[in-house]
Amino acid sequence: MTSSLSLTTLEYGHDQPLFSPMSIHCHAGEIWAIIGANGRGKSTLLDTITGVLPAISGSVHVSGGAAIVPQSFRPAFAWRVRDVVLMGRARHIALFAQPKREDEQQVMLALEALNIGGLADAPFHALSGGQQQLVMIARALVSASQNILLDEPCSALDLANQQTVLQLISNLAHQQARTVMFTTHDPTHALQIASHTLLLLPDGEWLAGATHEVVQEVNLQRAYGLPVRRVQLDDYACPVLAPLFSIHR
Template structure:
């Protein structure tokens, strides 16, 4: 079996006080982990801890092959063009005081083309829509060459067509490039579609981790979100759909 590229062992994380019981899981090349939970449960805090932005409160995180993060938002201090923002992802491959090479520029163009945003290469990043900015940040993570790609709600600002682009990209990264992918999401159907494994953050500091189909059951999702969820199989879809049943007063 392939060795994990990201291993979490008895991790305690949060701000001053741990948010959850000690957390353990391992992500291997080719795995896609979806991290789900209600607002405020600590999904983004977990990603920050995995990358070392926040210190652990206990336990350990071991990363092999580097990790690149796609944050929910990015506000550069300068009026950088899209090409320049993506090129930043190549920083660890460029020697000190050296200039990016033609090969670095080619990788940038390839990533932008992969996400169908190459025409935006010379557009100021700050002038883009939120969804376009999200795609640019994903391109920046792609060119890094890191083994582990961590995405914080990558589809939250995207229309349906671009959600499909990003979900397909996540699948390609894992299955074609054998990268390890972790992404947070509020949409359990996205997790069912592309994730091999899921980490579900529950109330009172509890969590569940394992194969996606085993973790994302109707009962487990009800505990996580406090809303009734039904798993629906559609005749023209190979993947079930998880539909919330909202109770609205009239």
């Protein structure tokens, strides 16, 4: 099944539209980063795409199913890690049926892909925030949805695990031809792996397009309200972004 995700003249928000009508089309194998300042509406957009929040106007069309990785998840019961991930297989298991061996195998494959196979029998609530985030990513993977949406997937992760997750996102798009959309507070993540970027700006404006065109110094300064420089390091293919903080002593 081919993945695709389209927003057509979409207006979204809780009471009033946050932005002018938005139209973007995400195709199989593309990675879309959503970046912008705090409170701009990144998570709200994902909620609108998944139907948690109704659109004010316009439409959302998803082909191939969608799985979302939220910023946090607090189950009501003391689930083991493998049980939390197994929830992602729900649409593949018939009503009142028991999970099959294949379902259990998919769970372990997803955990191993994130280097947390050893946590399979650990209580989910006892994990660190970063470990819980990795478990939720594994849950999305086993769903077999062709569109994967991740809300701040690296926010609670150390540098090594950020590398693991960014590589996984790249693999989902380039090796499995899934469509991936993720929000991030680090525009460098967009430069590293995103083919396309949606930049949410003040005053209800937005920019969308190829990452190398959207993630420019002038656009980032407008979005975040401080100077940002793109820096090209020797022996490193991808530029990095350096915010120029002004600290007074």
